Amino acid sequence: MRGNSAGRTAFSARGAASGDAGRPALPPVRPPAGTWLFTGGDDRLTAYACGPDGLLRWTEAAAPASGWTGPERFEVPGWTGSAAMARSREGYVHFAAPVTARDGSGRPEIAVSTQFQSGRALTDWRGLGVPHVRGGPTDDVPTGPPRVAVNQRSGSVHVLVSLRHGGILRCSRNAEGVWGGWKQLSPDPYEGEVTPLMPVGGPLELLALGPAGADRWTGAGQGRFRHADRVPSPVVPGTTAVCETGPRRVTYFWRYPGDGSLVAWRAGEQGLQGTLVGLGDAGGRGAPGVVRTMLGGYDCTVLTHIGADGGVELTAYVTENEAYGTWRASLGGHGALTPQPAVDAAGRIVVAAFDRDGALVLTRQDPAQGLVFGPWDTVGSPQPRPGTGKR
Template identity: 30%
Template sequence: MVASTGPRAEAYGRREPQAGARREAGAALLVAATPAEAAVLLAGAGGPGEVTVVCLESGGPQERQAFERAASDSARQGRRVRGEPRVLASRDDAAQAVLAELRTLRPALVITTGPDAPSGGPAADPGAERRRTAAASAALRAADAYQRESGQPLLVDCRDPALTDATGTGLRPRYALPGTWLIRGNDGRLSAYLPTAGAVLRWTESVAGRWSGPERLDAPGLLPGLTVVQGPDGYVRLIGLRRTEGPGGAVTVDVVCATQYQTGRPAGPWHSLGNPHRAEPERGRHVGFPVAAFDDDGTLHVFLRNDEHTVNTRHEKSNGSWSSWQHLRGTRTADELVALRVPDGRVELFARLRDVPGTARWSRTGRDGAWAEDTGPGVHAAADSLAPAPESGALRYRYAGTGELCQWQWNAPGPVALLSSEAMGRVTGATGVDIGGWACTVLVTTDPYGHCLVGFHVDGRPDSGVWWSGTEQWCLVPPAVVRDGRGRLTIAALGADARLAVTRRMPGGQALDLGPWA
């Protein structure tokens, strides 16, 4: 099946840059309401290069002192801050002022807050929330406009200071990046999908193994997060949140979904799946980010943290229509959900708890049974570490309190350590890789400095030992790994300049030897 209509695919990288303009590797623009807020955002701005900070307001002396301390801490961690925060020239048209900064700086990354804080989130008063929303909205609109006019890809990282929960406080992503963003299509070619403001960026492998892109899959209002899932039919579903501003400043947030049928072809149109708070749009602004998984019969299940910090779900029926939103009552959850297919072919949901340590699990008895919650699967995950493993029904995470990397297999009494003190990011992997005559699982993640870290163990036997090795490739987003149409192991990363970098396993060897990043 080929989609004949859908979002426009707009090629990047084909326009000549302005004379003398150069994109500095690792350059970032941080957009905040005040210097105090910028100081908090700097805590999550790791990586090489410099960050330029702009604010809507100048703030008072104490705010500027807090910013100076944060800038010093950031410099010690490797991210330099370029001067003091600059106040935007125009608050009446903040998006144009941010766009002017983007034209001058030509960054690879924009850092800001989410325009809609979670309910009960860090905005202590309506005025603070309005200022935060104004800064984030200006950053998103400017990032969208800059990419359209320049042809340069630009990632947007929206973060919110989290409330105290069972794992403490921290600066956490407001919109999730896809854990699996490198996909093998039905024709064996690979595609990479990453979100930005108002679009999805797509890179595509040719038959000859060369890469083109990124192309811009237009999605006006799309917030910079993405869930990517592939069904039994090989088709890829792209799922995210869309933010629409209406008359009088009214804001609507809805879950949207598009389908990629064939590699490199236009994606299908974006369809709205609505919002559990459809009758209360203000509450709907504060939902979490959707996750999804397919049953083995091809039913797609979507899950969403609602304004009450419990979970709603809906699924696509066999005739292509969607069920209504169903409320899964139970324990309050944090903004960290994982949906996965378990060995018997059903989908289960795992969610890190918000108020107590641990992880809740929702499952059904049979395909049409009622959802039931189990708060005792024995998974105690640190914040922002919970991820699905390629083995059916398995989870990977860092153990809360110790940070030790673990794997939990479906219905196991406890986790297995993956023997890495360096793994810091979420871990993804690919199974069935022949290493020395053994079928092995290859793992990829990032080390404390943001470089790609690669490990492997025998399929299904992480307890037999994991062998880890580092690389020199720095990652703007967590790396991805898959076996291509010829069975070759392929690892992809996004470098500090927002360009795709790919390495493949060297042919003919018995070890896990990787070729140069290209």
């Protein structure tokens, strides 16, 4: 597969179009925790970001050639600046965000909302209370943003947080839409991020970063969890990602501290040791975005990330065959932040990112030429407007 498209993808860190110099600057934009680019139930792409007072949303038009709408602004009561989200198989997007607690304790509580259709309004935000362990310290607080995982069969939703002292907690909504209380998943405290996923037909599992390294926890039935693996590799904090890569199997990705290169790790089966494979790309930064798609007739895993030269890099390989080599593409886009991949209605890989002004920029694959991508485009209007879509 061919993969050098850097000559066609230059764009300024100040925006993709030369005529943008006089436009008003967007408010500060930060990427959510984990994945923020999704394909809806109608195959339209939607991108999200964290703004000054809530979520920002960009939505692809029904016909891709018609462009995008957004950014729309959705204010979140008590907004503290971060959020995470996950998609169900129906295309629903479930959100979780820490907000200012209503009990006056100063500790953040977690609020949740859902978007059921592309371009429509979010449901009202619902508070899940302050995450706590019964009998634990009253000043215990999360060490990072919440994360969201969805059971793709039943539609149940799980929100996870890691407390400074109380370990990892989970609050779940069942298939009927009823939320339970906060329950301790792991008693061990982890100061780093938690990266969860629930593979189809498998239990909820997660990778948690702590002082002793990275640990994998997995469901053991009847609401119980067990410590399944201690990962034999150091991890750069803030660089973990996860993807379902086989029946009831997931692969985790992160950067290795020694040289910043990407690695992939998958838990072993039937007593076999887990697989840790280097993917190269030394000197890069940040967490990769990841998606599975068909390339040249092969089921492939595709990662996008910031490379050593500050440009967007794409790495692809036949799923769960990391050791047999990768294809690479340099996409240009110097100055872009947190690139995320997705697959559009035509089956093309789309890579989206934010420029330094907070504008959403993207490039699309030309499938006839393998891993060759078109120029970067800025999408959406320059100023956010309140979200007005109907549910």
